[in-house]
Amino acid sequence: MRKPLLGLLLSVFAGLACAADVTLVTAARIHTMDARQPTAEALAYDDSGRILAVGTRAELQRRYPNAKHLDVGTATVVPGLIDAHAHVSGLGMTRLTADLVGARDKADVIARLRAFERELPQGAWLIGRGWDQNDWPDKRFPTAADLDAAFPQRPVWLERVDGHAGWANTAAMRAVKRDLRGDWQPDGGRIERTANGEPTGIFIDAAMALIDQARPPLDEATAERALVLGMQEAVAHGLTGIHDAGINLAELQRYRRLADRNALPLRITAMAAGDGDALAFLCEHGLYRHPGGRLQMRTVKVYADGALGSRGAALLADYSDDAGNRGLMLTSPADLARIAARAKQCGVQAATHGIGDRGNREILDAYARVLGNDARGDHRWRIEHAQVLALDDLARFAELGVIASMQPTHATSDMPWAEDRVGPERIVGAYAWRQLRDRGARLALGSDAPVESIDPRLGLYAAVARADAEGQPVGGWRPQEKLTNFEALRGFTLDAAYAGFAEHDVGSLAVGKRADFVVLAEDPLAAEAAALRKLTVLATYVDGKPVFQRQQAK
Helix, strand or coil: CHHHHHHHHHHHHHHHHHHCCCEEEEEEEEEEECCCCEEEEEEECCCEEEEHHHHCCHHHHHHHCCEEEEECCCCCCECCCEEEEEEEHHHHHHHCCCCCEEEEEEEEHHHHHHHHHCCCCCCCEEEEEEECCCCCCCCCCCCCCHCCCCCCCEEEEEECCCCEEEEEHHHHHHHHCCCCCCCCCCCCEEEECCCCEEEEEEEEEHHHHHHHHCCCCHHHHHHHHHHCCCCCHCCCCCCEEEEEECCHHHHHHHHHHHHHHHCCEHHHHEEEEEHHHHHHHHHHHHHHHHHHCEEEEEEEEEECCCCCCCCCCCCCCCCCCCCCCCEEEECHHHHHHHHHHHHHHHHHEEEECCCCHHHHHHHHHHHHHHHHHHHHCCCCCCCEEEECCCCCCCHHHHCCCCCCEEHHHHHHHHHHCCCHHHEEEEEEECCCHHHHHHHCHHHHCCCCCCCCCCHHHHHHHHHCCCCCCCCCCCCCHHHHHCHHHHHHHCCCCCCHHHEEEEECCCCCCCCCCCCCCEEECCCCCCHHHHCCCCCCEEEEEECCEEEEEECCCC
């Protein structure tokens, strides 16, 4: 009996010796998202931020009597929330440019631009983002003339809320070296023109590059500042991870420099932007992971088609409200297959933007062709948005092992006009979360910020209620597609982690995983749908260290 007793004593002494390096978190409830132990009262983690134990308060206090104690009282702890699709630089830039989100009409846009212009130096471009003509009394696209009266000399360039269309004034169009008149169109884009061939000031999808290339480039300090601001905004809303959906090599290097300085407050899973320099880097050097553990790139993001709001999403038949228009394929079917094949050869995960039913079908066809017999393997290829699907294509996600990376707030933003675009038959396969999930597809949820708010509480609410902030329509829009509170939370935790090949480190609270967690004043799994919008984020922890703490009222 002496040897087992000696071993037990040594184990106890070792536990006491290292207890000073252990933090014990206790809460009214901990939702672990771990099927083996769904709820707990306490968790312990070491100084490196690795979870040592999950269990009852009494049990862990007995095991770690000298641990540092963090008691959050009546609050609820959940795994760190992960946004499976956002644009961090774009989010940060909303703090550095004119904010047009929620503008009521063109007059409101002009008023906001005039207020923002007061801080601009002479000659600088006036940049903004967030307008949406679908929310205005006059739902037609605006024109350059609407801007010229207020800004005759200063170039103005305003991105639509979805990032798939832009609105320029005449001064901005004059900066483009190519003649914008005529009937020519850029591949994968469209310049809106009058009947006599004059550009109206609206540039859709790939046509936006004509203005973007005429703009003065961002200086490096501003570009890095945008990343920092975007990440700060994220952690304040309970996010411990973001899948940054499409960056180039220069932006990866910015992230690397921040990671080298220990200046990443959350985990970034970056996607290479198309068949460009970042994908070439991955193919040459292999999948990237920073030694600090908060930055990785192992995915390529491609755009198949445009957006529904600007009628650039590729449809199998005409838009119901625009006869003769079937949208735009931004990447040809042949190139979709070619890039997917390159991704497979390089061991890179493919993630492709698909909005319209044709865009999504072309992606699924390309994936099926390239994956072949490997479709049943652990490739975790994704379709970003999967927004409007032909009913015949719903089951193909699970069959091909394709993750549906979806954004719940897109449905609640688009519901006033989405059926106008696609009609009553095609809307049945749109924003079809329940149909996809019930057919076996995995849903990774996100926001697409800055297209929508980065706040995951709004995503949880939209997923569960399918209603706007006022609870309209009563009962929810197409309520048969609602998710449960648990399914919505899983989409922002474990399933988002799985989509980033990170489920062994994050996404649930279990022994051996990282201590990434959020402290909420309320219980999101017990809350009524309307209360999900107003959950109180008390603190956000990454690797067991606070990266956001709510200021207490004085």
